[in-house]
Amino acid sequence: MLIFEHSRKNRRNYSQAPATRPAKNNIPDHLKRKSTPLLPEVSEMDTVRHYTRLSQKNFSIDTEFYPLGSCTMKYNPRACNSLAMLPQFLSRHPLAPEDTGQGFLACMYELQEILKDITGMAAVSLTSMAGAQGELIGITMIRAYHEAHGDTGRTEIIIPDAAHGTNPATAVMCGYKVIEIPTNRDGDVDMDALKAAVGPKTAGLMLTNPSTLGVFEKKVAEMSRIVHAAGGLLYYDGANLNAVLGKVKPGDMGFDVIHMNLHKTFSTPHGGGGPGAAPVGVAERLLPYLPVPIVAHEQGVYRWLTEEDRPQTIGRLSAHMGNAGVLLRAYIYVRLLGAEGMHRISEYATLNANYLMAELRKLGFEIAYPNRRASHEFIVTMKEIKDRTGVTAMNLAKRLLDKGFHAPTTYFPLLVPECLLIEPAETESKETLDRFVAAMKEILDEIATQPDMVKAAPHDMPLRKIDDVKAARELDLVWDPAG
Amino acid sequence: MPFIPHTEEDVAEMLTSIGARSIDELFDEIPAELKTGKLTQVPPGLSEMEISRLMYERAQQDGFYLSFIGAGAYEHHIPAAVWQITTRGEFYSSYTPYQAEASQGTLQLLYEYQTMMASLAGMDVSNASLYDGASALAEAALMAVRQHRTSRRILVPQTVHPVYRSVMRTIVRNQAIEVVEVPYDPATGQVAIDKLDQFAQEEFAALIIPQPNFFGVLEQVDALTDWAHDKQSLAVAVVNPTSLAMLKPPGEWGRRGADIAVGEGQPLGIPLSSGGPYFGFMTCKQELVRQMPGRIIGRTTDLEGKEGFALTLQAREQHIRRSKATSNICTNQGLMVTAATIYMSLLGPEGLYRVAAHSHANTVALVEQLEKLPGVKKAFHSPFFHEAALQLSVPADKVLNRLKAQGVLGGVLLENHYPDLKNTLLVCATETKTAEDLDKYTEVLRQALAASA
Numbered sequence: 001m002l003i004f005e006h007s008r009k010n011r012r013n014y015s016q017a018p019a020t021r022p023a024k025n026n027i028p029d030h031l032k033r034k035s036t037p038l039l040p041e042v043s044e045m046d047t048v049r050h051y052t053r054l055s056q057k058n059f060s061i062d063t064e065f066y067p068l069g070s071c072t073m074k075y076n077p078r079a080c081n082s083l084a085m086l087p088q089f090l091s092r093h094p095l096a097p098e099d100t101g102q103g104f105l106a107c108m109y110e111l112q113e114i115l116k117d118i119t120g121m122a123a124v125s126l127t128s129m130a131g132a133q134g135e136l137i138g139i140t141m142i143r144a145y146h147e148a149h150g151d152t153g154r155t156e157i158i159i160p161d162a163a164h165g166t167n168p169a170t171a172v173m174c175g176y177k178v179i180e181i182p183t184n185r186d187g188d189v190d191m192d193a194l195k196a197a198v199g200p201k202t203a204g205l206m207l208t209n210p211s212t213l214g215v216f217e218k219k220v221a222e223m224s225r226i227v228h229a230a231g232g233l234l235y236y237d238g239a240n241l242n243a244v245l246g247k248v249k250p251g252d253m254g255f256d257v258i259h260m261n262l263h264k265t266f267s268t269p270h271g272g273g274g275p276g277a278a279p280v281g282v283a284e285r286l287l288p289y290l291p292v293p294i295v296a297h298e299q300g301v302y303r304w305l306t307e308e309d310r311p312q313t314i315g316r317l318s319a320h321m322g323n324a325g326v327l328l329r330a331y332i333y334v335r336l337l338g339a340e341g342m343h344r345i346s347e348y349a350t351l352n353a354n355y356l357m358a359e360l361r362k363l364g365f366e367i368a369y370p371n372r373r374a375s376h377e378f379i380v381t382m383k384e385i386k387d388r389t390g391v392t393a394m395n396l397a398k399r400l401l402d403k404g405f406h407a408p409t410t411y412f413p414l415l416v417p418e419c420l421l422i423e424p425a426e427t428e429s430k431e432t433l434d435r436f437v438a439a440m441k442e443i444l445d446e447i448a449t450q451p452d453m454v455k456a457a458p459h460d461m462p463l464r465k466i467d468d469v470k471a472a473r474e475l476d477l478v479w480d481p482a483g
Numbered sequence: 484m485p486f487i488p489h490t491e492e493d494v495a496e497m498l499t500s501i502g503a504r505s506i507d508e509l510f511d512e513i514p515a516e517l518k519t520g521k522l523t524q525v526p527p528g529l530s531e532m533e534i535s536r537l538m539y540e541r542a543q544q545d546g547f548y549l550s551f552i553g554a555g556a557y558e559h560h561i562p563a564a565v566w567q568i569t570t571r572g573e574f575y576s577s578y579t580p581y582q583a584e585a586s587q588g589t590l591q592l593l594y595e596y597q598t599m600m601a602s603l604a605g606m607d608v609s610n611a612s613l614y615d616g617a618s619a620l621a622e623a624a625l626m627a628v629r630q631h632r633t634s635r636r637i638l639v640p641q642t643v644h645p646v647y648r649s650v651m652r653t654i655v656r657n658q659a660i661e662v663v664e665v666p667y668d669p670a671t672g673q674v675a676i677d678k679l680d681q682f683a684q685e686e687f688a689a690l691i692i693p694q695p696n697f698f699g700v701l702e703q704v705d706a707l708t709d710w711a712h713d714k715q716s717l718a719v720a721v722v723n724p725t726s727l728a729m730l731k732p733p734g735e736w737g738r739r740g741a742d743i744a745v746g747e748g749q750p751l752g753i754p755l756s757s758g759g760p761y762f763g764f765m766t767c768k769q770e771l772v773r774q775m776p777g778r779i780i781g782r783t784t785d786l787e788g789k790e791g792f793a794l795t796l797q798a799r800e801q802h803i804r805r806s807k808a809t810s811n812i813c814t815n816q817g818l819m820v821t822a823a824t825i826y827m828s829l830l831g832p833e834g835l836y837r838v839a840a841h842s843h844a845n846t847v848a849l850v851e852q853l854e855k856l857p858g859v860k861k862a863f864h865s866p867f868f869h870e871a872a873l874q875l876s877v878p879a880d881k882v883l884n885r886l887k888a889q890g891v892l893g894g895v896l897l898e899n900h901y902p903d904l905k906n907t908l909l910v911c912a913t914e915t916k917t918a919e920d921l922d923k924y925t926e927v928l929r930q931a932l933a934a935s936a
């Protein structure tokens with residue numbers, strides 16, 4: 001039932017809004033609203049029950065194992081939430097004077113410094129609100145750099161085919177043509193293709209390392225040399241930073257600009273789709289272009305650097321400073337874990353991934369890159385199973401839901417047929433991984449004995465398989481009270 | 484180990500299964516010369532008790548103020564239920580609802596949100612959120628250019644939030660889209676239609692129309708919408724969602740209504756929190772839906788005909804269309820929309836109207852009181868919603884400092900963005916302000932003016 005279907009005309013929550021309509025109203029008549037917006041008229045208890053019930057229809061990290069590849073679904077510590085929601089932090093207006101926000105700014109400044117160290121970059125801006133916006137910032141800075149050097153013939157961005165969809169979408173949004181390069185059989189970028197792709201038109205390369213294939217790009221230093229030699233710059237998509245935290249610094253790998261997804265690596269919540277935060281780090285040569293605001297610490301006082309301090313900045317990407325509350329959660333998280341904790345994250349995320357990969361391989365699942373170490377994630381391909389039985393990666397994913405596990409990422413990266421990208425994250429115990437392995441074994445057995453049942457999954461969820469073809473064909477995007 | 488459950492025995496068993504001697508060995512594909520030494524700027528870990536103490540101290544350092552600042556982010560009462568429900572783990576710690584069957588809660592909530600938001604704006608459809616109001620405006624500009632096909636120019640009045648204009652410029656410049664600014668009328672604080680007429684012969688993909696505008700002033704939205712439509716431009720509204728309970732919604736502006744309406748969702752139950760996370764909303768006419776950026780939820784059925792919800796029109800999005808997507812946006816501001824939906828449900832149409840009406844009435848009352856002080860006058864003679872520009876006869880920055888010393892944040896200086904508006908404060912009094920609060924502001928301002936004279 002929709003919230004609107006609980007609605008009764010003139011039912012109100014008397015303690016939530018002013019008790020009466022005010023006497024003063026200076027709005028000219030022709031600018032007044034005459035229609036009543038379709039908001040529900042429900043009691044507070046109705047609202048609480050309705051949305052509590054809806055929440056219970058979700059899988060979440062707090063309730064299920066959620067091995068969604070490329071998403072780093074690790075436990076979101078509760079302390080990060082409650083401390084970021086202290087009333088003084090919540091009530092602080094973004095335009096309140098800096099001297100009324102020194103406590104908050106101190107956290108932001110320290111977070112910048114910590115992220116600089118972790119990434120090996122020269123400076124960090126916190127403004128980006130998600131990975132894709134970080135990419136947009138990075139590519140916009142690359143454009144600004146070339147323009148500042150009078151180098152206007154660079155119209156192409158090179159992107160490996162394994163890249164996340166946001167990479168090519170960002171390049172195009174920034175006015176570039178995308179040159180896609182293939183991956184070799186081992187999961188590394190095809191170096192010959194890279195060499196053939198670079199040239200005077202190359203503005204830059206976007207690389208994810210470890211890649212979304214779950215392997216570390218071993219020739220990254222050589223790639224960096226090739227792209228730089230051609231006059232291009234290197235962008236690092238840091239979505240997979242969890243795998244190498246404290247082990248390798250993108251700055252040391254030769255990258256000029258990077259974003260990191262704090263909503264992955266620094267355990268800020270995914271919130272059913274967002275918000276995120278994706279600070280951007282730059283090497284010296286891109287420093288002048290970094291977006292504002294940036295926090296500075298001068299004579300014991302924290303202040304925002306603005307366009308006046310940074311005349312070559314690409315500008316602003318949000319009305320204020322990005323997702324401040326998310327940044328606070330990330331700051332609290334990194335202070336809880338400390339330097340040792342950063343190393344441990346990548347170590348145990350990698351241990352969990354390699355263990356799960358080994359166990360699934362023993363069951364007979366085909367590993368897409370069997371000769372490689374898993375990073376913090378790895379790929380199982382269902383191609384052979386599908387050819388033999390007709391059961392797809394999506395069928396298996398839905399059957400996992402029946403067994404109380406969220407599905408891995410399916411059909412991404414697109415270049416591996418029938419793929420499941422599995423990322424267990426460091427916060428899961430061996431017992432949970434073993435339970436998952438047992439469920440995968442059960443499904444393998446079911447595929448052998450009753451493949452049609454598996455193809456029709458899910459069975460034990462509140463709903464059977466959702467008809468998304470119908471959703472797109474018979475568009476129903478808002479509720480119509482007339483039916 | 485914080486948040487890592489492994490025992491030594493677990494690690495030993497796992498390594499045996501993998502066939503590795505140590506965890507370190509699992510990193511053997513990383514070239515040795517790339518391996519990092521140490522993290523030197525990350526302090527040692529703290530216990531929850533220690534970090535709590537640190538954060539309480541930092542929060543306390545920032546304290547509480549009686550604030551009359553608006554300028555794009557507004558203090559409203561947030562019912563306790565909003566964030567108690569929103570931070571339930573099932574909402575807080577779930578991912579984007581790609582696996583529909585395991586995400587019906589989030590999906591249904593978003594469908595309800597789309598219904599509420601579209602109706603509030605008087606538009607046909609809504610997406611499931613963008614990052615914030617500023618980036619939503621930039622996306623609307625890109626969408627208008629895609630839809631218009633021949634023009635790559637956007638006409639934007641200087642009465643639009645200055646930072647929104649700046650964000651839009653940063654984003655659209657990459658695609659060689661030109662942003663042309665229209666000045667405001669210094670007497671009314673509105674875009675005057677006669678100032679627009681110099682552009683009458685030129686082609687534009689869209690005219691941006693703010694309501695209320697950055698000065699809090701109400702624009703002549705019907706005339707502006709028709710002006711845009713008469714020259715085959717799209718009319719893009721930038722609106723405050725609280726105001727929509729009281730003001731004519733964009734879908735009803737002019738003869739045909741605005742084509743796209745965007746704005747900052749923060750006033751709908753999102754705390755100020757130093758600027759974020761908030762959320763951008765975007766609504767539009769049905770015929771533009773395939774040009775929309777971001778996620779959209781549709782109502783459908785399962786195999787057995789039971790009602791269910793799913794992400795739809797995904798062929799617009801980066802994970803399907805890659806370089807041909809309408810936008811690069813992936814992660815949005817989902818949890819903020821969860822809060823906004825619960826907020827709108829708790830308030831209902833009458834509650835939201837009263838919040839808007841009291842915010843309006845309080846600001847009207849405050850302006851009336853302040854105007855009686857010598858050395859204070861309204862900068863513009865136009866009706867306003869819940870914000871107004873006041874010109875002072877003395878240096879306004881000094882006045883603001885004196886107010887701050889009394890625990891009052893008196894507004895923002897417009898001069899930073901509008902060099903002509905010297906010593907002019909933008910002030911806002913929402914429904915959270917009592918008569919005593921307004922009196923307090925009036926009294927401390929009187930003292931500050933006297934001291935600065």
Ligand SMILES: Cc1ncc(COP(=O)(O)O)c(C=O)c1O
Pocket residue numbers: 070071130131132133164166167208212237239240261276278812813814
């Ligand atoms: C590899 C990779 N790059 C980029 C992104 C985009 O990040 P966001 O969703 O925060 O915009 C993601 C996450 O979804 C990702 O997995």
